[in-house]
Amino acid sequence: MKRGTKAPVYLWTGNGWGKTTSALGVAVRAMGHGYKVVIVQFMKGWGDVVGEFKIRHKLEPLYEIHQFGRKEWINLKNPAKVDKDLAKKALAFAKKKAKQKPFLLVLDEVNLACAIGLLKTDDVIRFLDTVPPGVHVYLTGRYAPPALLWRADFVNEVVMIKGPKKLRGEKGIDY
Secondary structure, eight states, rough: OTSSOOOOOOEEEESSHHHHHHHHHHHHHHHHTEEEEEEEEEEOOOGSHHHHTHHHHHHHTEEEEEEEESSSSOOSSSHHHHHHHHHHHHHHHHHHHHHHHSSSEEETHHHHHTTSSOOHHHHHHHHHHHTTTTOOEEESSSSSHHHEEEEEEEEEOOOOOSSSSOOOTTTTTOO
């Protein structure tokens, strides 16, 4: 990849915990340097339940977060039409935000949205190919489709080596 000729794409996938957390860490790092960060969350509509959403007003104007999902969990094997519609709105919103050239654009859970059919992977790839140079794109979510793995410039897999049999998120750590 020749620096400055296209937007670099970072992809985090795998069944371990920490994909969104990694993206949030990079967001904090970017803001520390005075850069603008925009986070678009696919399939998440929990609002003030999650810390990364609750803190948004304290981090403005460098930090934006937008949720496109319902409060309920999505049926991953049979997603509802409303979930598909929200995912399409999220991608359209991300396109609009990319044109504003933030330093970091996070598409949180977009990998899973593609994997379960909320979005067409080809549509996401076409979008990535239009992101202006200078915008760094972070893709997160389990089950990243092979085409997204291929398109990304950096790919990381998060694997849980050890943990409880029943995973339960902890406030302040996992959400």
